Amino acid sequence: xxxxxxxxxxxxxxxxxxLACQAPEAQKEVKSDEPKLPSWNEGENKNAILDFVxxxxxxxxxxxxxxxxxxxxFDNDGCLWSEQPFYFxxxxxxxxxxxxxxxxxxxxxxxxxxxxxxxxxxxxxxxxEHGIIExxxxxxxxxxxxxxxxxxxxxxxxxxxPETGMAYNQMIYQPMVELLSYLRANGxxxxxxxxxxxxxxxxxxxxxxxxPPYQVIGSSIKAQYxxxxxxxxxxxxxxxxxxxxxxxxxxxxxxxxxxxxIIAAGNSDGDYQMLEYTTQGSGPRLGILIHHTDxxxxxxxxxxxxxxxxxxxxxxxxxLGWVIVDMAKDWSQVYPK
Amino acid sequence: xxxxxxxxxxxxxxxxxxLACQAPEAQKEVKSDEPKLPSWNEGENKNAILDFVxxxxxxxxxxxxxxxxxxxxFDNDGCLWSEQPFYFxxxxxxxxxxxxxxxxxxxxxxxxxxxxxxxxxxxxxxxxEHGIIExxxxxxxxxxxxxxxxxxxxxxxxxxxPETGMAYNQMIYQPMVELLSYLRANGxxxxxxxxxxxxxxxxxxxxxxxxPPYQVIGSSIKAQYxxxxxxxxxxxxxxxxxxxxxxxxxxxxxxxxxxxxIIAAGNSDGDYQMLEYTTQGSGPRLGILIHHTDxxxxxxxxxxxxxxxxxxxxxxxxxLGWVIVDMAKDWSQVYPK
Numbered sequence: 001x002x003x004x005x006x007x008x009x010x011x012x013x014x015x016x017x018x019l020a021c022q023a024p025e026a027q028k029e030v031k032s033d034e035p036k037l038p039s040w041n042e043g044e045n046k047n048a049i050l051d052f053v054x055x056x057x058x059x060x061x062x063x064x065x066x067x068x069x070x071x072x073x074f075d076n077d078g079c080l081w082s083e084q085p086f087y088f089x090x091x092x093x094x095x096x097x098x099x100x101x102x103x104x105x106x107x108x109x110x111x112x113x114x115x116x117x118x119x120x121x122x123x124x125x126x127x128x129e130h131g132i133i134e135x136x137x138x139x140x141x142x143x144x145x146x147x148x149x150x151x152x153x154x155x156x157x158x159x160x161x162p163e164t165g166m167a168y169n170q171m172i173y174q175p176m177v178e179l180l181s182y183l184r185a186n187g188x189x190x191x192x193x194x195x196x197x198x199x200x201x202x203x204x205x206x207x208x209x210x211x212p213p214y215q216v217i218g219s220s221i222k223a224q225y226x227x228x229x230x231x232x233x234x235x236x237x238x239x240x241x242x243x244x245x246x247x248x249x250x251x252x253x254x255x256x257x258x259x260x261x262i263i264a265a266g267n268s269d270g271d272y273q274m275l276e277y278t279t280q281g282s283g284p285r286l287g288i289l290i291h292h293t294d295x296x297x298x299x300x301x302x303x304x305x306x307x308x309x310x311x312x313x314x315x316x317x318x319x320l321g322w323v324i325v326d327m328a329k330d331w332s333q334v335y336p337k
Numbered sequence: 338x339x340x341x342x343x344x345x346x347x348x349x350x351x352x353x354x355x356l357a358c359q360a361p362e363a364q365k366e367v368k369s370d371e372p373k374l375p376s377w378n379e380g381e382n383k384n385a386i387l388d389f390v391x392x393x394x395x396x397x398x399x400x401x402x403x404x405x406x407x408x409x410x411f412d413n414d415g416c417l418w419s420e421q422p423f424y425f426x427x428x429x430x431x432x433x434x435x436x437x438x439x440x441x442x443x444x445x446x447x448x449x450x451x452x453x454x455x456x457x458x459x460x461x462x463x464x465x466e467h468g469i470i471e472x473x474x475x476x477x478x479x480x481x482x483x484x485x486x487x488x489x490x491x492x493x494x495x496x497x498x499p500e501t502g503m504a505y506n507q508m509i510y511q512p513m514v515e516l517l518s519y520l521r522a523n524g525x526x527x528x529x530x531x532x533x534x535x536x537x538x539x540x541x542x543x544x545x546x547x548x549p550p551y552q553v554i555g556s557s558i559k560a561q562y563x564x565x566x567x568x569x570x571x572x573x574x575x576x577x578x579x580x581x582x583x584x585x586x587x588x589x590x591x592x593x594x595x596x597x598x599i600i601a602a603g604n605s606d607g608d609y610q611m612l613e614y615t616t617q618g619s620g621p622r623l624g625i626l627i628h629h630t631d632x633x634x635x636x637x638x639x640x641x642x643x644x645x646x647x648x649x650x651x652x653x654x655x656x657l658g659w660v661i662v663d664m665a666k667d668w669s670q671v672y673p674k
Contacts, residue, residue: 068549145591189551202595212405213595214526214552223591225584225610232610232617234591241592247562254482254560254571255578256593258539258550273562273569280569 037182039175039333046330048323049179052286056262057186063284065262067187072263073253073274074180076194076201076218078308079267079290080209082171084299085163086121086307089200090132092155094119096139104138113138125306136197137238141221145199145234152203166335169204174336176265176290180209188263193253194218195245195270199236217256219244249274267292268308275313275322287322289313294328374519376512376670383667385660386516389623393599394523400621402599404524409600410590410611411517413531413538413555415645416604416627417546419508421636422500423458423644426537427469429492431456433476441475450475462643473534474575478558482536482571489540503672506541511673513602513627517546525600530590531555532582532607536573554593556581586611604629605645612650612659624659626650631665 040046055063056070077083097107097116107113112134115123124131140148156169164171180190192211194201198218205211220241223234244252250273253261264271264278265288275287292301292308303311317324327334377383392400393407414420434444434453444450449471452460461468477485493506501508517527529548531538535555542548557578560571581589587610590598601608601615602625612624629638629645640648654661664671 068543071551191551198592199595206405214408214528214593216595220592223588225587225614232587232614234587234614250562250569250571251560255535255557256551258536258553277562277569 037175037178039178039331041330041332043330045323045325049286049288052263052284053183053186053188056284065284069259069262070183070186070188071191071257071259071261072180072183072188073191073193073217073257073261073265073278074176075266075268075271075274076192076205077196078292079265079271080172080176080180080192081169082161082173082298083308084301084305086125087196088161088168088171089196090121090124090135091159091161091168092152092200093135093139094121094124095155095159096151097135100139107138110134133240137221140197140199141236141238143236144228145223145236148199148236149203152200156204169208171335172208173290173331174333175331177209177336179265180211183263184210190215191253191257191261192216192218193244193249193264193274195243195249197221198244217244217252219248245270247273250277253277262286264288265290266313268310269312270309272313272316275317276320279320279322287317287320288325289317289322290325291327293326294331294334296328297334298327300328374512374515376515376668378667378669380667382660382662386623386625389600389621390520390523390525393621402621406596406599407520407523407525408528408594408596408598409517409520409525410528410530410554410594410598410602410615411513412603412605412608412611413529413542414533415629416602416608417509417513417517417529418506419498419510419635420645421638421642423462424533425498425505425508426533427458427461427472428496428498428505429489429537430472430476431458431461432492432496433488434472437476444475447471470577474558477534477536478573478575480573481565482560482573485536485573486540489537493541506545508672509545510627510668511670512668514546514673516602517548520600521547527552528590528594528598529553529555530581530586530601530611532580532585534558535581554581554589556585582607584610587614590614599623601625602627603650605647606649607646609650609653612654613657616657616659624654624657625662626654626659627662627664630663631668631671633665634671635664637665 036050037046055061056065058064074080077087094116097113101107101117107117112124112127112131116135124135156167159168160166161168161171183190190211192201192205196218198216198220201216201218202213205216222237222239222241224237225232226235228235260281261278262284263286264275266275267290279285279287292299294300301308302314303309373387374383392398393402395401411417414424431453434450438444438454444454449461449464449468453472461472493504496505497503498505498508520527527548529538529542533555535553535557538553538555539550542553559574559576559578561574562569563572565572597618598615599621600623601612603612604627616622616624629636631637638645639651
């Protein structure tokens with residue numbers, strides 16, 4: 001090592017590199033004559049969101065947040081798409097088990113998998129978390145990541161929701177799609193932080209929400225690097241890796257993003273810690289809870305629902321300054337037209 | 338749920354949303370009159386890199402890759418910054434143990450930590466991986482993520498490399514900084530995939546390389562969500578979570594990115610599987626190995642070095658079409674001026 005090359009002007013050089021490198025992804029501003037969040041009705045909640053974005057993105061504002069720190073995280077089930085009568089990923093898992101059952105006669109020996117084959121959802125849920133995990137393991141493992149993605153794609157192309165008859169990935173919330181897009185247009189990075197499976201979400205989140213695979217965080221199973229048909233691949237193995245729910249959400253955010261977000265949106269008490277972690281940071285913070293109040297256009301449920309249970313958030317949220325969105329009142333439209 | 342709202346024209350609507358949402362981060366093209374990769378000497382290797390970027394980003398080229406699939410992954414130690422005489426993160430760990438030793442008299446009872454306190458690197462390395470892990474656990478855990486980040490920042494501001502006298506984060510490779518920047522200007526997303534610690538890297542990678550925290554993948558320890566001084570925080574706990582090396586690199590890429598990259602760069606056999614995984618994908622792929630051949634301006638080492646050992650990559654790389662960069666020959670400059 002030759003010390004001749006040691007220079008004195010590193011600081012300046014690094015400063016210039018810093019400037020050149022820090023904002024690789026320029027964001028265009030929303031044109032002022034475009035209506036903002038058109039599917040949100042005028043009112044306190046819409047104003048709270050617009051005001052937050054305005055003050056954090058206005059240079060010179062005491063609440064200005066540099067673009068690199070504008071991190072916004074969103075739960076998925078019940079926050080970006082519907083989750084009733086049960087999580088759509090479980091519908092996928094059951095459909096997969098039904099379809100593949102002829103190739104797996106041994107599945108008939110398991111009460112849980114037999115329930116799945118018979119389409120008996122209560123038979124699965126009666127076994128609690130273990131029931132769900134058994135169906136997930138049968139449908140999500142023992143294949144390459146690429147095979148799994150293709151299976152999910154194929155399912156989404158044909159499966160229909162039992163009550164609406166809609167494709168599952170059409171049951172996304174138009175107001176939230178607009179919010180994601182509005183935030184990105186204002187220099188925010190948008191992430192999904194879901195209790196659902198990370199690989200399941202990544203298949204369709206980019207098309208549905210404009211969120212690329214590497215900005216999706218979720219629960220996961222272990223994976224291995226193995227040779228399959230003469231080529232190296234990622235194989236999904238039947239062992240839990242991470243549960244991205246409750247206290248797991250701030251941990252998942254830390255492991256994947258490495259920054260405390262400034263906006264968090266959720267809809268259940270599984271999102272409580274994520275909103276708490278986000279809004280306890282210093283500087284301007286925004287917590288949003290979607291309250292399912294709309295039995296006419298979607299589903300109405302909260303503290304008594306086994307899916308998307310919301311109780312503590314409703315009690316604590318208002319005093320913590322969280323925006324509690326009343327779906328029936330605040331949204332002029334639920335699903336995309 | 339009211340079925341009146343079921344619409345027939347979902348497909349078209351989603352298609353439009355897909356178009357609107359898919360490319361949130363526009364990338365400006367490099368101006369043609371700017372010199373490309375100025376610190377790379379003209380030759381076969383520079384041409385191979387430029388040609389790859391040209392063909393994958395030219396609309397109408399048979400090798401064109403859509404922007405959303407342009408994922409490039411880079412090892413850090415020995416690929417983006419120096420790693421001799423031993424990993425800089427270990428220098429941090431030893432310095433931390435020395436500094437904090439007065440507050441931890443019990444550390445004197447551990448032969449490994451006593452070696453660290455005495456600055457005896459061989460005493461640590463003689464215990465193999467366990468020695469390194471013990472020093473890392475003492476220096477990286479039992480504190481919040483925010484405290485850890487601040488400690489690393491403070492260290493970087495004053496610590497000097499024992500041989501060059503340079504600050505560690507000034508020992509980054511100018512040609513690689515240019516390559517990262519050139520790729521981003523051509524619509525690539527750049528990620529670090531390091532055997533080093535994810536939280537350690539995230540402190541300084543954005544300033545050094547223009548890579549934000551959420552595009553850094555590395556080895557990690559477990560974390561917990563806990564109350565600290567009346568506020569919720571992420572606390573780093575003394576348990577290994579993930580080793581992002583060798584077979585771990587494709588797995589880490591899968592868990593964090595969820596896509597097979599099209600460019601991978603490394604410098605040791607710890608990067609072999611990452612390059613293999615990347616270049617075995619279909620379509621155009623680029624693997625790059627940095628061969629440390631420059632004892633004058635940096636360090637010269639490969640198959641005999643305990644740090645950054647490179648043997649299998651040098652043997653197999655050429656026949657696999659990997660670009661083997663000869664640091665002495667291919668780079669006109671090593672560190673930033």
